[in-house]
Amino acid sequence: MPRYALLIEYDGAGFVGWQRQETGPSVQQVLEEAAARVARGAMPEVVGAGRTDAGVHAEGQVAHLDLDRALDPGRLVEALNFHLGAARIAVRAAACVPQSFHARFSAKARAYRYAILNRRARPALAMGRVWHVKHTLNLDAMRAAARHLIGRHDFTSFRAAACQAASAVKTLDRLEILREGETVLVFAEARSFLHHQVRNIVGTLKLVGEGRLSPQDIPPILAARDRSAAGPTAPAEGLTLTAIRYDPDPFA
Amino acid sequence: MPRYALLIEYDGAGFVGWQRQETGPSVQQVLEEAAARVARGAMPEVVGAGRTDAGVHAEGQVAHLDLDRALDPGRLVEALNFHLGAARIAVRAAACVPQSFHARFSAKARAYRYAILNRRARPALAMGRVWHVKHTLNLDAMRAAARHLIGRHDFTSFRAAACQAASAVKTLDRLEILREGETVLVFAEARSFLHHQVRNIVGTLKLVGEGRLSPQDIPPILAARDRSAAGPTAPAEGLTLTAIRYDPDPFA
Structure with missing residues (x-):
């Protein structure tokens, strides 16, 4: 076959x-x-x-x-x-x-992009493709928070209750935040992710961007190993699976 | 009031x-x-x-x-x-x-962007936002054709029959073509446009990109002052009005 x-x-x-x-x-x-x-x-x-x-x-x-x-x-x-x-x-x-x-x-790695429309006015063209966040996000704070999440950690605080993974220890290889016009993009890459891990990370970074959490809150949130310590789950519609990496690339 | x-x-x-x-x-x-x-x-x-x-x-x-x-x-x-x-x-x-x-x-100027999804596979995420063109477009040829259209011309060959403008003489200030991944973007800017002018220009540039017209065909198409001399009207769904310019900018 x-x-x-x-x-x-x-x-x-x-x-x-x-x-x-x-x-x-x-x-x-x-x-x-x-x-x-x-x-x-x-x-x-x-x-x-x-x-x-x-x-x-x-x-x-x-x-x-x-x-x-x-x-x-x-x-x-x-x-x-x-x-x-x-x-x-x-x-x-x-x-x-x-x-x-x-x-x-x-698969050697999975890459996701999360899109936040960061402006007062609701989305029209981007409806269904973004999370609409009105409060202007502080990207420097979000990036400082992201640095605490990159690397090998126990991500229990960022894991859905329904997650079936044997271990919550994962290595996050990339967590970058860019502004492109009115859109804030979060790029995440890892060998594998826990259920809802990207959306729970984005929901937490958004609280940091709004000033409701500080970057220094991230290490204790990770250490808590408790889902309720982190922010809410960001909506599904802002998330896009951009790439799965293999060696060799079957489509090259 | x-x-x-x-x-x-x-x-x-x-x-x-x-x-x-x-x-x-x-x-x-x-x-x-x-x-x-x-x-x-x-x-x-x-x-x-x-x-x-x-x-x-x-x-x-x-x-x-x-x-x-x-x-x-x-x-x-x-x-x-x-x-x-x-x-x-x-x-x-x-x-x-x-x-x-x-x-x-x-209004001092109007700016439009036209998006062509230039790949074999049909659009899924971009459905309704792009013109799907399977044949790989030659952007150098399209740019050479565009240079003949920039400036002040009688655009009768690129004007819809229903167009109500008093004169078909318009000045095209910008006609740029970029590739962004699998998408080809055409940027057009002018003080004002004739009815269907951008879509008729894109429909003609696409024939150049496919090799069915050459850049040297553009001057005689303009000179013909005949809609049937130019290419077909590109579909509406690929077109976006991106900006109207005023002096001063009321939203600055």
Whole structure:
């Protein structure tokens, strides 16, 4: 069975998240139904690298699937996009990969971008893509707070109750904050993240940016190992999974 | 009657355009209805600087209106956004202006950005915001073509049949083309534009980028003064009105 890696973009609105659920359409389910039309047989399993939550977007999700026959990757992209119909999902690229490639377990790192629209007026063009924060954020304070979070820590205070990870110790490789016009962007990268970790970090950094927490509050929040010590979970709609990194890059 | 200038953002999808029409909701109508709730009397006329077409977006549309009483501009912004409800329109700023200020006639220049998603795969996140062009565009050729369009010309070949302007002679001050990842952006700026001028220019530049026209074809297209000599009209959804310029800037 030839295995393919897929590079996938989607608008998280209207999906219950990446993973199949009883409660509504998931990105995985819609992709598997499109893949079944291409495979013309049993529905292939589409295994994603990152299980994004309901409302979270992706520019660079990666998944793998096995097909019953060899197909030119370019034709696989065209066929999947055709069968995806009106769904707000696009397969950006496909590549033949060895059976040893696993979208989730072979991933070396995951990269996310969180967008905050930081102005008084509500969003119109960016509606559904940003967290609207009216209070002008202090980026210097947010960056000082971020420096306490970068590196290897026990992130229990930033972990959802439902998180199934064996350990809350994770290494955060990048946590950068930029202003681009009226938008504040938070870039986070790690080998792997806990459930809601990026959104809980952003919810806490936002309190720092508003002056409701200080950067010096971050070390005791980490040390507390208690979810209630950190800030609230930032809304899903501001979050985009931008890239999954592999070595070698299957799409290079 | 105190006069106010408004800085307005909207998602053009779902509107018949800026201007009031019988055929459906316009941005102007929805703003006037919100303004009537603020004015608590007769519906004020909201006069826009640029009459964007159906589907065209705006980040920096400007309009003026007269109110029956003086209101703090910040409170006017909040009140209008409140009464705009779920409409994908946001008033970004308001300013008190003299009665001599006219959103349309006082404007010194208009700036537009056109977005082309230039990749094989269809758009998912950018759906409704871009023109999807699969063929890799040659930006050098497009820039060479653009140089023939910058300056003062008779733009009859780039003018919609319905255009009501007295003269087709316009001065195009800026026509720049940039690539940003998979997106090609065309920036156009002029004191004023003919109806569909930007979209007709982009439709023609796209043929140059695909190699179906050469930059040397542009001077004869201009000289023809015939709409059928130029390329097709690019779709509305890729176009955004980014700024209207005044001297002095009412929002500075």
